[in-house]
Amino acid sequence: MAPRATWKGHLRLSLVSCPVRLYNATSSKDRITFNQLHKDTHNRINMKPVDPELGLVERSDLVKGYEYEDKKYIIIDSDDLDNVKIESNHTIGIEAFVDEGEIDPLYLDAPYYLAPDGAMAEETFVVLREALKKAGKVAIARLVLSSRERVITIAPRETGMFVCTLRNPNEVRGTAEYFDNIPVGEPDKEMLDLAEKLIEQKTTEFDPKDYEDRYEAALMAMIKEKLKGHKPVIAAAPERGGNVINLMDALKASLSDSKPPAKSKSKPAAAAAKPKKATRKKA
Template sequence: MATRPTWQGYLRLSLVSCPVALYTATASGSEVRFNMLHNATHNRIKMIPTDPETGPVDRSDIVKGYEIEKGRYVVVTDEEIKSVRLETTRTLDIERFVDESDIDRLYWNEPYYLVPDGDMAVEAFTVIREAMTAAGQVALGRLVMHQRERLMALEPRDRGIVAFTLRSNREVKTAGEFFDRIPEQKPNPQMVDIATRIIEQQEGPFDPSQFNDRYEDALRTLIKAKEKGSTVTAPAEPKEAEVIDLMEALRRSLGQTGGGERRKPAAKAPARAGGGGKSAAKAPAKKAPAKKRA
């Protein structure tokens, strides 16, 4: 079945606009989901809407209400909700361009793919995308999605545009609320040096294929074992961390990660045979890794 767009409307840069569609760029979390069953029959439990005073309620009699105080609601109909329409309900209007580094990673949220909606939209979409690429900045715009107006950050990628929802100021808590509780003190410089060397020995490129959900894998193993009638026993509780001297722990950690020596630079590849005495061509410089986001 074809993926349905999360939002459809128009992308607009000043007087240039084109129809676009927005698709989620990520899948949902764990695919292992459990249903609620009756213990005796293993029949699936039905969740029946119930009024605490009158009992079961037909779904056609359910309305939306906003609680303005304990037990007091304002009832709002679907038609009234639809009447609250902003321009951003159907238009993603680019308002500003900023440097990506200006946006704190705490604000980055969900990623989406933005694509032209129909063949007639391709030309204008391509013009906007290439102009954004030339500018080298992130475009900011707003749209209404899931009954909320959301700030979006747009950046060109390949033939399309990646759009991230950005959290609002009210959603991001102040760091000082938590970090101010940490006592201010200067660590031992020698300990910091050892910890830095441990980090250097564990450096490497980001490969998402190496970070599977091991908990979900363990759940699948458990389900397969239960399906075959096997008895599953809980593993032993992990032992509490041994209380040892911090300097000793750092030194032992350094020994486990590489013997305490700093990483040596990679040896140069020998010149290819038959090169006519000329030195081997230099390999192209690697691109800087993409910035990580929250």
């Protein structure tokens, strides 16, 4: 079954455009979730809207309201929202190109994949993708998602493109209230050298598969035990060291105990025999 598009419209650069489809690049469907049940009947609880004066009300009687003063609202209906039409409702209009490194990761929000909508769009789509790739830039554009206009970045990715929505500047907090009291200055050189060696010793290539969600795995193991009728075994919490009294001693001990991470093996040549995969020890 083909994935369902989140958005359909046109990708436009100046006078060049092509129909495209936008897809969610991530999914949380495999994440463990819980339902609210009554403690005696184990029936699932339905959350129903309640008016403080009328009590239980039908969802069909609900309207949208904007609070312009305390407990004072102006009603907004679907016609009002339909009248708010801007170009980015059905078009991803590219406005600028920037170096990827110029975008602060703090502004990156939700990831999507962008693909051509039909064979007729493929030629234009490929031209735009390759132009981005050769220029080494990401495009800045606007897009309406869930009735809100979002600024997005567009970058080439494999045979398609990668879109990421950006947070609005007023959603990003400044650092002053968090960092102002942190001391400024150079630390002890010997301790700094030890810390740098510790970083060097633990440096490796990032592979997200090496960092599974251990809480999710433990949660599923507990659920499986309960399904079997067994009493779940409570895993012992890892021992935590006390407060570090002597930072220098702690750095030296960490450096001597630390083992360098296994380096990612490069892909073997076509003629070379496939190496046997080493068994990895679980912590």
